[in-house]
Each structure stands twice: as C-alpha cells, then as structure tokens.
Amino acid sequence: MINLKNKQDCCGCSACAQRCPKQCITMAEDEEGFLYPQVETSKCVDCHLCEKVCPVINQDEARTPLNVYAAKNSDDEVRNQSSSGGIFTLLAEQTIKDGGVVFGACWDKEWNVKHDCVDYISDLQRFRSSKYLQSVIGDSYLKVEQFLKTDRKVMFTGTPCQIAGLKHFLRKEYDNLLAVEVICHSVPSPGVWQQYLTTRLHTLRWEKSDIRHISFRDKKTGWKTYSFVIENKDGNILTELNSKNAFMKGFLADLYTRPSCHACPAKQQRSGSDITLGDFWGIESLMPEIDDDKGVSAIIVNSDKGMQVLHNVNVELHKVQYDELTTRNPALVKSFPITPKRTEFFKKDGTTFEEKVKILAKKPFSMKTLVYRIVRKIIPNMVVVKLKRLLR
Numbered sequence: 001m002i003n004l005k006n007k008q009d010c011c012g013c014s015a016c017a018q019r020c021p022k023q024c025i026t027m028a029e030d031e032e033g034f035l036y037p038q039v040e041t042s043k044c045v046d047c048h049l050c051e052k053v054c055p056v057i058n059q060d061e062a063r064t065p066l067n068v069y070a071a072k073n074s075d076d077e078v079r080n081q082s083s084s085g086g087i088f089t090l091l092a093e094q095t096i097k098d099g100g101v102v103f104g105a106c107w108d109k110e111w112n113v114k115h116d117c118v119d120y121i122s123d124l125q126r127f128r129s130s131k132y133l134q135s136v137i138g139d140s141y142l143k144v145e146q147f148l149k150t151d152r153k154v155m156f157t158g159t160p161c162q163i164a165g166l167k168h169f170l171r172k173e174y175d176n177l178l179a180v181e182v183i184c185h186s187v188p189s190p191g192v193w194q195q196y197l198t199t200r201l202h203t204l205r206w207e208k209s210d211i212r213h214i215s216f217r218d219k220k221t222g223w224k225t226y227s228f229v230i231e232n233k234d235g236n237i238l239t240e241l242n243s244k245n246a247f248m249k250g251f252l253a254d255l256y257t258r259p260s261c262h263a264c265p266a267k268q269q270r271s272g273s274d275i276t277l278g279d280f281w282g283i284e285s286l287m288p289e290i291d292d293d294k295g296v297s298a299i300i301v302n303s304d305k306g307m308q309v310l311h312n313v314n315v316e317l318h319k320v321q322y323d324e325l326t327t328r329n330p331a332l333v334k335s336f337p338i339t340p341k342r343t344e345f346f347k348k349d350g351t352t353f354e355e356k357v358k359i360l361a362k363k364p365f366s367m368k369t370l371v372y373r374i375v376r377k378i379i380p381n382m383v384v385v386k387l388k389r390l391l392r
Contacts, residue, residue, distance in 0.1 A: 008259040013165025016050035033191015055164035062268035069299040069317040083130040084279040085297030100153030105135040115140040134187035141169045160266035167272035183278025185331040186261035188251040223295040253361035255345040262338040274306035282328030
C-alpha cells in the first residue's frame with residue numbers, strides 16, 4: 001500500500017491510482033493545491049501493485065543520449081504557436097498520419113491543465129505551447145494501455161515524471177508507443193494558479209467564461225523575451241513580459257514548486273522516454289546562423305525507436321554535443337534546491353498574492369550591482385559610465 005510520509009516522495013503521476021485493481025486510491029488536493037494519493041484502506045488487498053508502478057520508489061538509472069540536435073519546424077505559423085521550435089507538432093502529425101493517437105496537456109473549461117488525447121491533426125493546436133502547471137493525468141495511462149493493446153500507435157507527451165509513471169504503469173515495452181518528455185524546470189501548484197487567475201480576472205473585471213486564450217509563452221515580444229497573455233472573447237488582451245508577470249516570477253523563483261521537483265526522480269533521461277524536447281536556450285551563441293528569435297528546439301534522442309521516428313520526419317537536424325545543451329538548459333540534468341521562501345509563501349498571513357511574490361521573488365543584489373548603486377550616488381555620470389564598463 002502507498003504510505004506517503006514525505007510529500008517529496010510523490011510526483012503526482014497517479015500511476016498508483018490507475019493501476020489499483022480495487023480502485024481504492026484517489027488523488028486528492030492538499031492545502032498547497034497539489035494532488036496526492038489517498039488510500040481507502042478497508043478496500044486494499046495488499047497486492048502492492050501501487051508500489052510496483054511508483055516512479056519514485058522504482059527509480060531507473062540515468063542514461064546517455066544517442067544523439068542531440070537543434071532543429072525548427074519550417075512552418076512559421078506552427079512555430080509561432082509553439083513554445084520553442086515546433087518539433088512536437090511534426091512528431092505528432094506523423095503519428096496521426098500512421099493511424100495513431102497523441103496524448104498531451106491542454107486547458108479545460110475552468111482553465112486548469114489536464115491530459116487528453118486526439119487523433120486529428122487539426123486538434124494538435126490544443127497541445128501546443130507550454131502550460132506551466134502540473135496537468136491532471138486522470139485515466140490517461142489506462143487509455144494509453146487500451147490503445148496499445150489494439151495495436152494503435154500512441155505518442156504520449158508529458159513531464160519526465162509523467163513519462164516514468166506511464167512506463168512503470170505499463171510494466172512492459174510496446175513497440176507502438178513513442179514516449180516524448182519535455183525538459184522540465186519544475187511544476188508549480190495548480191491551486192496557486194487558480195488563486196492568481198481569480199485575483200487577476202477580478203482586477204480586469206473579467207469572468208473565466210470570458211477568456212478565449214491563455215499563453216505563458218507568447219512570442220509577439222520574441223522567443224527569448226516571451227510574454228504572458230490572456231485574451232478575452234471581446235478581443236481585449238492582457239500582455240506582460242514574463243519577467244513582469246507575478247505568476248511567472250513566483251514560479252521561476254520556486255515559491256510554489258511541487259516538493260518532489262526538488263528531488264526529481266526522472267531527470268537525466270531516467271524516465272524511459274524515447275525523445276526529449278525543449279528550448280535550446282543559448283543557441284544564438286552556438287549556432288547564430290539558425291537563430292531568428294522565433295524558437296529553436298533541442299531534440300535529445302534516447303532510443304533506437306526515437307531515432308527511427310525522427311528520421312521519418314521532414315526536418316533539418318543540426319547535431320550538437322550533449323554538454324553544449326546541458327550548460328544552456330541545466331534543468332535537463334539537475335533539480336533546483338528548495339528555498340526557505342517557499343514556506344513563507346504558503347503562510348496564511350493576509351498578504352495578497354502579488355505582494356508576496358513581489359517580496360519573496362526579489363533577487364538579491366550581486367556585489368557588482370551593490371557597488372555600482374553606491375558609487376552612482378556619489379560620483380558624476382561620466383565616471384559611473386566608465387565604472388559600469390569595467391564591472392561587465
């Protein structure tokens with residue numbers, strides 16, 4: 001039986017709940033807004049299947065990728081709708097053309113994120129662009145298993161822990177499954193997201209039913225300086241640079257990250273994925289000739305199956321070394337330490353969301369910045385300009 005003593009030991013994949021033969025495990029929301037398994041012990045038959053499919057209990061070894069590439073979709077419209085280079089769409093389109101089904105994360109009617117599946121290319125837009133929340137898996141693993149057993153091809157996309165949860169849930173390898181993980185910094189609280197959204201809509205005097213579109217990664221201001229956008233059905237748009245948006249600032253400061261993300265059980269290709277996709281940050285310094293600030297994908301091939309599928313997709317691949325990617329996107333290989341400010345954030349002290357983030361997400365000054373600010377007050381501008389150049 002799953003007996004959770006430390007919340008860091010659960011990534012919320014729900015593999016245990018879906019595998020339980022007695023359906024005595026449910027996923028319940030805690031006070032921080034994350035889902036955790038709750039067991040109705042009177043129904044438990046001690047089969048231990050829940051423990052056998054848990055990706056935290058059964059962690060796999062780190063793997064070395066077969067190949068690493070930089071690439072981008074040649075369709076600029078698709079790439080503009082995607083977080084990075086639009087490679088997910090190319091892989092998904094090929095799966096559907098082969099008669100398969102694609103699983104991914106999308107919005108529900110209440111603007112929560114859930115996992116769903118589609119088998120029409122026109123529906124893939126639901127899965128494009130990052131949703132910086134932990135999606136509700138629901139019964140997606142069970143559906144994947146049903147499709148696989150009927151010999152349909154399945155492409156399942158998710159965070160590394162969700163991929164690991166799926167692979168352990170299935171308990172066998174399927175040739176017709178393509179597992180695609182995304183490079184994941186961490187997942188913030190869905191409950192905190194709803195708190196933020198409700199407050200923000202109140203200031204705008206909008207209702208949830210008014211919302212037509214939400215994007216955490218709008219590229220109208222560029223791929224590298226992306227914006228947070230909410231658009232309502234009347235065409236009114238809220239746009240904020242990610243560095244100015246309160247929810248994004250709190251997320252990137254790890255104020256409301258799921259505890260398990262600080263000890264991720266699935267980084268370094270331990271999830272069992274065939275392909276890893278993400279942003280190729282810093283590509284402008286490595287391959288400036290392919291950077292147009294519209295997005296470039298990092299593609300990490302982890303299996304022969306992944307390599308075969310990628311070769312069947314019409315895309316120009318630029319081979320790079322693994323360490324050239326990890327130095328530019330360290331979330332691929334390491335978890336970020338928990339911050340004491342997290343506890344401060346979840347204290348119920350009457351402080352508003354915006355005020356808490358403003359206080360807790362503030363970055364401490366570097367020594368260079370501190371020296372510059374002090375000198376700025378006492379030395380004429382010309383000298384300050386010279387000093388600033390020296391401190392670079």
